[in-house]
Amino acid sequence: xxxxxxxxxxxxxxxxxxxxxxxxxxxxxxxxxxxxxxxxxxxxxxxxxxxxxxxxxxxxxxxxxxxxxxxxxxxxxxxxxxxxxxxxxxxxxxxxxxxxxxxxxxxxxxxxxxxxxxxxxxxxxxxxxxxxxxxxxxxxxxxxxxxxxxxxxxxxxxxxxxxxxxxxxxxxxxxxxxxxxxxxxxxxxxxx
Amino acid sequence: xxxxxxxxxxxxxxxxxxxxxxxxxxxxxxxxxxxxxxxxxxxxxxxxxxxxxxxxxxxxxxxxxxxxxxxxxxxxxxxxxxxxxxxxxxxxxxxxxxxxxxxxxxxxxxxxxxxxxxxxxxxxxxxxxxxxxxxxxxxxxxxxxxxxxxxxxxxxxxxxxxxxxxxxxxxxxxxxxxxxxxxxxxxxxxxxxxxxxxxxxxxxxxxxxxxxxxxxxxxxxxxxxxxxxxxxxxxxxxxxxxxxxxxxxxxxxxxxxxxxxxxxxxxxxxxxxxxxxxxxxxxxxxxxxxxxxxxx
Numbered sequence: 001x002x003x004x005x006x007x008x009x010x011x012x013x014x015x016x017x018x019x020x021x022x023x024x025x026x027x028x029x030x031x032x033x034x035x036x037x038x039x040x041x042x043x044x045x046x047x048x049x050x051x052x053x054x055x056x057x058x059x060x061x062x063x064x065x066x067x068x069x070x071x072x073x074x075x076x077x078x079x080x081x082x083x084x085x086x087x088x089x090x091x092x093x094x095x096x097x098x099x100x101x102x103x104x105x106x107x108x109x110x111x112x113x114x115x116x117x118x119x120x121x122x123x124x125x126x127x128x129x130x131x132x133x134x135x136x137x138x139x140x141x142x143x144x145x146x147x148x149x150x151x152x153x154x155x156x157x158x159x160x161x162x163x164x165x166x167x168x169x170x171x172x173x174x175x176x177x178x179x180x181x182x183x184x185x186x187x188x189x190x191x192x
Numbered sequence: 193x194x195x196x197x198x199x200x201x202x203x204x205x206x207x208x209x210x211x212x213x214x215x216x217x218x219x220x221x222x223x224x225x226x227x228x229x230x231x232x233x234x235x236x237x238x239x240x241x242x243x244x245x246x247x248x249x250x251x252x253x254x255x256x257x258x259x260x261x262x263x264x265x266x267x268x269x270x271x272x273x274x275x276x277x278x279x280x281x282x283x284x285x286x287x288x289x290x291x292x293x294x295x296x297x298x299x300x301x302x303x304x305x306x307x308x309x310x311x312x313x314x315x316x317x318x319x320x321x322x323x324x325x326x327x328x329x330x331x332x333x334x335x336x337x338x339x340x341x342x343x344x345x346x347x348x349x350x351x352x353x354x355x356x357x358x359x360x361x362x363x364x365x366x367x368x369x370x371x372x373x374x375x376x377x378x379x380x381x382x383x384x385x386x387x388x389x390x391x392x393x394x395x396x397x398x399x400x401x402x403x404x405x406x407x408x409x410x411x412x413x414x415x416x417x418x419x420x421x422x423x424x425x426x427x428x429x430x431x432x433x434x435x436x437x438x439x440x441x442x443x444x445x446x447x448x449x450x451x452x453x454x455x456x457x458x459x460x461x462x463x464x465x466x467x468x469x470x471x472x473x474x475x476x477x478x479x480x481x482x483x484x485x486x487x488x
Contacts, residue, residue: 012364013478016333018307019220080343085336146485153479 002140002148002161003064004029007097009154010067014075015089024089025097032098036105043106044113053114054172056106061165063100068158071096108133215318219310222357226318232258235286235314237357246357247286249319255295256450261387261419262289263451267412267460268350268385269442270435270453271425276300276349280341280377282334282365283355284311287321292449294327303348304329305337307355335364338373347379353386363481366398370478371405378426386422394486396469398422401476408464412456429462 007025008017015021043052066074075092082088111129116122148157214233215226225236234248248258257263269276275297281290284306293302306312309331315321323329330337334355351374355365364370378384384406389395402409402422409424430438439457446453476483 009363009478009481012362013335013367013369014339016307016336017362017364018333079339085333149480150482150485153477155479 002144003067003097003100003158005141005144006154006157007093009149010071010096011075011089011092014079015085015092018085020086021089024086024093027090028093028097029101032101033105036102037109039102040106041109044110048110048113050114050176051173053110054169054176056103056110057165057169057172060100060103060107061162061169063103064158064162064165067096067100068155068162215314217310217314219308221308224310224314226314233318235319247288247319249286249288254320255292255448257288257292260414261421264412264414264419264421264456264459265289265352265385265387266446266451266453267410267421267423267456268383270438270457270460271383271423271430272349273381278348278379279303279350279352280348281305281352281354282337283353284315284321284329285354286319287315288319289352289354290327291320291322294322296445296449298326300326302327305332305334307331307333334362335370338370338377342373342376346377347382348377349379349382351377351382351384353384356388361483361487363483364478366401366476366483367481368401368404368475368477371401375405375426380426382426384424387419388422389420389487392487394483396473397476397486399463399469400473403463404475408462410460410462412460414459423460435460
């Protein structure tokens with residue numbers, strides 16, 4: 001949500017602040033989230049592990065980076081080739097946000113898979129997850145729009161989001177590695 | 193008893209409706225209200241307070257300008273060495289500026305850019321906003337217009353930025369990048385004037401941004417209200433003597449519009465002589481432009 005909110009600011013220099021800008025951004029986010037949910041769910045059926053979960057975060061962080069690094073030149077190219085600012089803004093938000101948001105969308109269903117241990121409690125787990133992620137979105141939106149934009153450049157905020165995502169990914173992967181080696185030690189001890 | 197009540201009601205009603213709303217509509221961007229108050233017709237956005245008056249005209253003397261700031265905008269002529277041939281107005285309002293300029297310079301090309309199609313419609317219908325082959329209007333975001341015009345290498349002798357209403361500021365029209373793009377549209381001796389704010393934290397940031405792009409500029413304001421005009425040019429600003437000479441030449445031409453150019457020229461203060469913000473004020477950029485948060 002934080003990124004979605006900044007999306008308006010990123011597109012404005014090239015495509016203005018007409019209503020259709022928000023139309024483009026919200027459309028692209030909803031579209032890519034829906035694909036993300038589908039792919040994330042599918043992915044969770046095969047060898048679900050914390051390591052793979054961490055890789056999703058890592059990739060999400062990497063695909064967010066181009067928004068901070070190259071959004072200017074990407075939008076300029078689109079601005080020059082598409083005259084109509086409605087389709088220009090739609091194409092630009094596609095180019096910038098489609099892939100990272102798909103990957104971000106994969107996180108929710110994958111989390112359900114990792115957290116559900118008991119079929120009876122699956123609804124509860126999903127409920128808690130929706131609660132956490134939607135509350136997080138609300139907080140991200142308000143903090144970004146009320147405070148972050150007052151103190152930081154748009155670029156730095158995106159960078160920070162990206163680094164945080166990658167950090168989560170690395171933590172998840174190394175945590176999984178650590179607990180796996182521990183488990184191996186444990187099972188080794190039992191065998192002896 | 194009933195009669196008395198009715199009379200009271202009638203009195204209450206008639207006193208409340210000195211100003212008669214003659215048109216009201218909700219556009220994509222705002223509420224638009226046109227109100228008649230005796231001889232004064234006003235265009236208002238959003239709410240019914242005089243603070244948000246966007247544009248007004250005297251119904252029986254439409255030529256005469258009502259607003260102080262529209263009059264102040266004419267100070268721009270003191271920076272031009274000849275009559276402007278190409279004028280760009282960003283933010284239409286009631287179209288009074290465009291109408292007046294067309295009367296003053298019938299030969300000049302005037303392009304009006306307005307984001308809200310409903311505003312153009314209302315200006316035509318209620319404020320006799322006038323268009324012909326010299327005067328045109330376009331529905332577009334100002335930033336996009338400027339970018340496209342720069343690609344086509346168009347130039348203007350006079351650019352008027354009047355896109356801010358009291359409630360919401362389009363943040364992308366205040367940044368250094370935008371001003372640079374706008375500057376690139378000015379002809380060699382071109383002039384840019386912006387109708388903006390003189391209060392709130394935004395004042396310093398906006399001033400610093402203009403200075404970063406144009407160097408020193410004139411602040412033109414009237415003590416009475418909170419508007420200020422930022423007046424700046426592609427070249428360096430003319431000297432006081434040159435300005436006084438132009439005042440004499442223009443005074444008679446501007447009189448029919450209620451513009452006292454001599455008095456206005458006395459309210460022009462160069463930032464070279466009087467800089468009323470700190471040197472280390474942060475410049476607004478596309479990356480950093482919390483204009484609406486600062487304007488509180």
